[in-house]
Amino acid sequence: MDIIILLFLIFLSSLLSYPFIIKHNKLHETIDKPKLPPGSMGWPYIGETFQLYSQHPNIFFASKQKRYGEIFKTHILGCPCVMLASPEAARFVLVTHSHLFKPTYPKSKEKLIGSSALFFHQGHYHTRIRKLVQNSLSPESIKKLIPGIENEVISSLESWISIGQVVNTFHEMKKFSFNIGILSVFGNLESNYREQLKENYCIVEKGYNSFPNRIPGTSYSKAVLARQRIQEIISEIICKRKEHRSIEKDLLGHLLNYKNEKGEMLSDEEIADNVIGVLFAAQDTTASVLTWILKYLHDDQKLLEAIKAEQMAVYENNDGGKIQLTWSQIKNMPLTHRVILESLRMASIISFTFREAVVDVVYKGYLIPKGWKVMPLFRNIHHNPEFYPAPHSFDPSRFEFAPKPNTFMPFGIGVHSCPGNELAKLNMLILIHHLVTKFRWEVVENQSGVQYSPFPIPLQGLPTRFCRIK
Numbered sequence: 001m002d003i004i005i006l007l008f009l010i011f012l013s014s015l016l017s018y019p020f021i022i023k024h025n026k027l028h029e030t031i032d033k034p035k036l037p038p039g040s041m042g043w044p045y046i047g048e049t050f051q052l053y054s055q056h057p058n059i060f061f062a063s064k065q066k067r068y069g070e071i072f073k074t075h076i077l078g079c080p081c082v083m084l085a086s087p088e089a090a091r092f093v094l095v096t097h098s099h100l101f102k103p104t105y106p107k108s109k110e111k112l113i114g115s116s117a118l119f120f121h122q123g124h125y126h127t128r129i130r131k132l133v134q135n136s137l138s139p140e141s142i143k144k145l146i147p148g149i150e151n152e153v154i155s156s157l158e159s160w161i162s163i164g165q166v167v168n169t170f171h172e173m174k175k176f177s178f179n180i181g182i183l184s185v186f187g188n189l190e191s192n193y194r195e196q197l198k199e200n201y202c203i204v205e206k207g208y209n210s211f212p213n214r215i216p217g218t219s220y221s222k223a224v225l226a227r228q229r230i231q232e233i234i235s236e237i238i239c240k241r242k243e244h245r246s247i248e249k250d251l252l253g254h255l256l257n258y259k260n261e262k263g264e265m266l267s268d269e270e271i272a273d274n275v276i277g278v279l280f281a282a283q284d285t286t287a288s289v290l291t292w293i294l295k296y297l298h299d300d301q302k303l304l305e306a307i308k309a310e311q312m313a314v315y316e317n318n319d320g321g322k323i324q325l326t327w328s329q330i331k332n333m334p335l336t337h338r339v340i341l342e343s344l345r346m347a348s349i350i351s352f353t354f355r356e357a358v359v360d361v362v363y364k365g366y367l368i369p370k371g372w373k374v375m376p377l378f379r380n381i382h383h384n385p386e387f388y389p390a391p392h393s394f395d396p397s398r399f400e401f402a403p404k405p406n407t408f409m410p411f412g413i414g415v416h417s418c419p420g421n422e423l424a425k426l427n428m429l430i431l432i433h434h435l436v437t438k439f440r441w442e443v444v445e446n447q448s449g450v451q452y453s454p455f456p457i458p459l460q461g462l463p464t465r466f467c468r469i470k
């Protein structure tokens with residue numbers, strides 16, 4: 001009898017478990033074969049490149065996010081891409097699973113900067129170089145740059161008023177940022193080297209944003225030649241330093257003094273690539289943000305008065321600007337600091353970054369196939385009303401409280417995050433101090449549009465007239 005009941009129970013349980021097994025298999029099917037994220041791949045080969053470039057890129061990204069959510073696929077510049085617009089996804093790609101994604105840049109651009117520059121690498125080589133760059137840009141190192149930065153700020157401001165005419169703010173900020181880049185890389189460099197570097201760098205920059213080809217006379221081929229000349233100038237500077245056995249604490253000094261565990265030093269090419277890389281990373285970024293700051297302050301006179309009050313207190317403390325700024329004074333400018341943070345958020349000049357999946361990766365049930373580009377969208381995160389209420393209004397007071405984790409990434413996050421962020425902020429604080437305490441500025445034909453250069457900047461580079469406060 002017991003046996004009959006047992007057999008009946010086994011039969012019953014097998015009946016009950018049958019549909020469960022099917023369901024179970026189906027469950028496995030979805031786990032084994034994750035689907036691609038939603039989104040459109042556009043036309044064959046050109047994908048959605050035209051849509052991206054024919055409209056404001058921010059409108060492109062924002063409308064995609066509205067339609068598909070925080071992860072979506074697209075196809076731009078000949079590459080299939082997955083775009084990610086949530087803080088968690090940005091952290092997944094750039095921090096917790098960064099080993100599954102490698103940095104990726106077009107070969108033509110890599111050639112102009114130099115293939116040994118740290119941002120093209122990951123792993124051991126990247127860690128070694130990054131440590132050197134970070135040390136040369138640490139608070140301890142950049143503190144020593146304060147007098148040099150102040151000199152650059154004062155001579156830039158003087159030159160803008162001496163012109164007596166309207167200046168293109170962005171162009172002037174670029175010259176200023178380049179000089180600071182030179183200061184942090186080479187210390188006090190002889191002026192003839194500085195001029196030669198500047199001249200050739202301008203040619204490289206023009207070529208960087210042009211169509212890559214080898215036809216002589218084109219911007220790109222001129223840029224390749226100028227790049228070679230920069231390499232030669234840097235080799236000459238290195239040679240002189242070696243002759244004089246000078247041990248400097250600037251970036252070039254850090255790169256020159258490096259020896260690995262086998263006692264091997266960096267080659268002149270590796271050094272030059274990293275010097276050019278840092279100059280490149282520092283210039284347009286800092287210049288665009290500074291241009292935006294001038295616009296935001298100009299457009300909000302009440303805020304400008306409050307900033308002036310904060311800075312005048314420091315100025316008077318320094319005997320009407322006769323004494324140089326100190327590190328602790330610069331670190332204690334809370335309102336000015338919040339204006340910088342809000343400008344970085346609003347302008348989000350690095351709207352996104354690129355990586356490439358090195359294996360098939362599954363994120364939140366979606367497949368990111370090996371070889372696809374992955375783009376964490378910083379700007380979408382910075383402009384998400386869930387994290388920043390009324391995201392399009394300029395409100396520095398929102399930074400009275402720390403933003404939620406991974407929702408504020410103007411300098412990126414993770415192993416490739418910006419090692420120059422403290423220097424960038426130091427430049428901005430010093431420039432704002434001298435500007436508001438001694439000068440006035442008036443934006444000519446103030447317009448609200450954005451121009452891409454390739455970073456977003458105010459229209460026509462913010463034409464401005466500067467004058468001294470009487």
Ligand code: HEM
Nearest residue numbers: 118119281282285286289350353410411412416418420424
């Ligand atoms: C407001 C100014 C700046 C902004 C907004 C900015 C932003 C960024 C961002 C977002 C990244 C990460 C890119 C990625 O993850 O793909 C980055 C990397 C980098 N930045 Fe900056 N940056 C600024 C100024 C500077 C300055 C002044 C320097 C140097 C003097 C600098 C040097 C670098 C370098 C070398 C990297 C590459 C780091 C690596 O790959 O490990 N940046 N920057």
